[in-house]
Amino acid sequence: MGSSVQKAIELIFSADPELLNILSTTARVSLTSSILALLLGVPLGILYGAGRFPGRKTLLILNRTLMGMPPVVCGLLFYMLFSGVGPFRHLKLLFTVKLMILAQVVLITPIVVGTMETFVADTAPELRETAKGLGFGRGKRFRLLVNECVYPIFSAYLLAFARAIAEVGAVAMVGGAIAWKTNVMTTAIMMYTNRGSFTLGIALGLILLTLSLIVNVALSLMQGRLSR
Amino acid sequence: MKKSITLLLALVMIFSLAACGQQAAAPAPAEEPAPAEEPVSEGDALIVDTCILKEADDAMINNYSLLAVNPEAPFTDADGKAVADVAINTVGAAALINWLLSEEGQSLAAGYGFDDYGEYLFYLKDGRPVSSAEIPAATEETKLIRLSTTTSVNDSGLLGYLLPKFEETYGYEVDVYSAGTGKSIANAKMGNADLILVHSKKQEEAFIADGFSYTIEGMESERLNWMYNYFVLCGPSADPAGVKDAADVKAAFRAIADGKYAFISRGDGSGTHTKELSLWPEELGITAEAESFEDYTDWYVSANAGMGACLVMAEEMGAYILTDKATFLTFVANDGKIA
Numbered sequence: 001m002g003s004s005v006q007k008a009i010e011l012i013f014s015a016d017p018e019l020l021n022i023l024s025t026t027a028r029v030s031l032t033s034s035i036l037a038l039l040l041g042v043p044l045g046i047l048y049g050a051g052r053f054p055g056r057k058t059l060l061i062l063n064r065t066l067m068g069m070p071p072v073v074c075g076l077l078f079y080m081l082f083s084g085v086g087p088f089r090h091l092k093l094l095f096t097v098k099l100m101i102l103a104q105v106v107l108i109t110p111i112v113v114g115t116m117e118t119f120v121a122d123t124a125p126e127l128r129e130t131a132k133g134l135g136f137g138r139g140k141r142f143r144l145l146v147n148e149c150v151y152p153i154f155s156a157y158l159l160a161f162a163r164a165i166a167e168v169g170a171v172a173m174v175g176g177a178i179a180w181k182t183n184v185m186t187t188a189i190m191m192y193t194n195r196g197s198f199t200l201g202i203a204l205g206l207i208l209l210t211l212s213l214i215v216n217v218a219l220s221l222m223q224g225r226l227s228r
Numbered sequence: 229m230k231k232s233i234t235l236l237l238a239l240v241m242i243f244s245l246a247a248c249g250q251q252a253a254a255p256a257p258a259e260e261p262a263p264a265e266e267p268v269s270e271g272d273a274l275i276v277d278t279c280i281l282k283e284a285d286d287a288m289i290n291n292y293s294l295l296a297v298n299p300e301a302p303f304t305d306a307d308g309k310a311v312a313d314v315a316i317n318t319v320g321a322a323a324l325i326n327w328l329l330s331e332e333g334q335s336l337a338a339g340y341g342f343d344d345y346g347e348y349l350f351y352l353k354d355g356r357p358v359s360s361a362e363i364p365a366a367t368e369e370t371k372l373i374r375l376s377t378t379t380s381v382n383d384s385g386l387l388g389y390l391l392p393k394f395e396e397t398y399g400y401e402v403d404v405y406s407a408g409t410g411k412s413i414a415n416a417k418m419g420n421a422d423l424i425l426v427h428s429k430k431q432e433e434a435f436i437a438d439g440f441s442y443t444i445e446g447m448e449s450e451r452l453n454w455m456y457n458y459f460v461l462c463g464p465s466a467d468p469a470g471v472k473d474a475a476d477v478k479a480a481f482r483a484i485a486d487g488k489y490a491f492i493s494r495g496d497g498s499g500t501h502t503k504e505l506s507l508w509p510e511e512l513g514i515t516a517e518a519e520s521f522e523d524y525t526d527w528y529v530s531a532n533a534g535m536g537a538c539l540v541m542a543e544e545m546g547a548y549i550l551t552d553k554a555t556f557l558t559f560v561a562n563d564g565k566i567a
Binding site: 079080083084085086087089090092094095176177178179181193194195196197198 | 303304305306311313314315316374379383388403404405406418419420533534535536537539540555558559
């Protein structure tokens, strides 16, 4: 382990252009996909949690099933759809960062929805009572709910980000781990492991965890402040 | 609130720094070799016990071929329905093939490896196809070339050494998809590659027979076999099976099987796996199917992993293994160390 830590530090300070490229691709993919998933998932989660409409139960079960979708299956699906022989071949998106983001959005959104739904379903009835008592209208009630949701929104985002940055199955399938283009931290770790360069793989893993730590610390601090 | 904004700004800065790194990196043409691939120095070799026991046998020749993907190939979608309009960059594929087979490309490939490993990793074949065709500069439509290849070519660093020179001169951009030969060919059959560079004659011939390749202008055959090196049989330096003294490589494999000495098989449909399967005594009946080696699991280990990972396993278990020489030399240069 010691040699890996040393290697990780060496790597960071060497500013190796390939490593920087991998880092920036990782940041681009995981940040974009987690933010998109948040934008899609939060309204849906609130709707599922607070709304009363027919088919809600079915949608919930469907969503919970999708939460457990293996990344590699999601990747395979997108690989087939966007392949040279797939139905969306004309978009020429296979092995691009865009498709990696898309695949991750599909993978992560259910997690955001599920997290939000759990919280909202718990608080919504009480909130409705309060709002009714205060004589709030529909719009004001919704805003009150969103206001209450700041804390779980951060939690949902952190979950989404963690899944995005740690995930390897989908990005490896649809990205192809092409050097200088679609290679991210997790696929690079896989590549080095396959080459037997375990030390380098662990070094990259340590950098990945550090990145994740920085994001988590920053967002957790914000979460504490904003939701007070 | 102010503090959280400061934090957010800090976060944005971290990622923009990373993004700056990318911009700085994008124009850098020469891919630097991975830090792991340091030159072999005499002292390092002692750390790895696994060593080359059998090499340069005619049965161990590892032929690399280029095949252009036929745009008129009988592509089918997942349901087996024919797909007619698969986009294949034939101009780009022909340009890359003509360059690799040109005087310049060939001499570069033949000279590769000496500086890093103290020996040449690839040799040019006698009677190889040679191209003197003029290579057109890239246009907007032909710029992106998708090359599907095997891990051994990519991991040896050969492509990282050759391709930037081609890309710089002619303005193309080559996306290298690297996987075992089996997966690499499957990727091309799905219409995701313009050309393939692989090392399994059997699978290449099937690819041609199925109509997935075509003969590019000025060449005599679909399968352009221009480069080779050797597979090497490696194992523990003590060599309990006496592989070193075996008459030839087939006899060496027989000795391993007879003595039931541990052997690591790639087991992943790669070119190396295909080669290994052809070297066992026929009466054992070892094939790619799991049932075929059901009775040999006490010594035959089907790892289903990349070459490097298999080498680490062989080193750990003191097992025998068939590997391409390039990956083995990289492995030794990396001290075969596990963190």
